[in-house]
Amino acid sequence: MRGRGSGRRAQGSLAEGAGAGLRKTRVLAAVMEETGAGFRKELVSKLLHLHFKEDKTKVSGDALQLTAELLKIFVIAAIRSVRQAQAEELGCVDLDQLEKVLPQLLLDF
Template identity: 60%
Template sequence: MAGQKRQVEGEGGKEIEAAKEQQEKQEVWREKKNLETVIKLLSSSFKEDKTRLSGDAALLMAELLKVFVQEAAVRSQKQAESEDCDQVDIEHFEKILPQLLLDF
C-alpha cells in the first residue's frame, strides 16, 4: 500500500511539473508578444527609417505601460467604489485620467 501511494505521489509530481513548465512557456510567449506590440507601437511613430529602438528601451517601455495600465485599473476601481458602483465604467476611467497622466 505504501509503495502504491509513493508511486501516485510521484506521478502527481510529474503532472505538477509539466503544468508549471507549460505555464512558464505561456508566460514567455505572452511577454514576447507584448514586447513585439510595444516595439511596433513605438516604431510607428518614428519619423526617420534610420531610427532604431534598443532591446532595453523596449523592455523599459513595456514595463512602464504595464504599470500605467495597472494603476489606471486600480484608480478606476477605487473611483467606482467611491460612487457605490458595482462595476467600473468608462466614466470612472475618464474621471481618474487627468491626475493619472500628471502622475506619470
Template identity: 75%
Template sequence: MEGSGAGFRKELLSKLLPLHFRDHRTRVSADALQLTAELLRIFVVEAAVRGVRQAQAEDVAQVDVEQLEKVLPQLLLDF
C-alpha cells in the first residue's frame, strides 16, 4: 500500500477538520494536514489487517462488519 498513492486527500481533510474546531479562526498547516492524512491511512490499514485476522480466527472467508466491530475497541485504545 505504501507508495501506491492511496490515502486521504488533503483537500478533504482541510474541509472536514474545521467542522470540529470550536474557534472558527483555527487554521491547519500543510504539515499538520499531511500528518493527519498519514495517521488516518495507518489507522484504516491497521483496522483492515485486524479485521482479516479476526475473520481468519473465526474461519470466515470474508471480512464483514462483525469482525471490524470486534476489533474496533482494542484498535481505538491502541491509537
C-alpha cells in the first residue's frame, strides 16, 4: 500500500514539473514570436559544422542567415503545435497538431 501512494505522488510531481516547463516554454515562445528574435550566426555555424564530414567546409554569410531563418520558422511551428495540443488537452504533440497550425504559419509570410 505504501508503494502505491508514493508512486502517485511521484507522478503528481512529474506533472507539476512538466507544467512549469510548459509555462517557461510559453513565455520563451511569446518572446521569440513578438520580438522577432532568432538564432545567432555563430550558433548556426557551429550546428552546421557539427554535421559536416569535412572540417574545411565553409558556409557563406547568406547561407547562415537563411539557415537561421529556417530554424526560427521550424521552432515557431513546433511552439504553435504545442499550443494546439494544449488547447486540445492532449499530452503530446502529434502530426495532426502540426497540420492544424501550418496554414497559420503560411499566412505569416
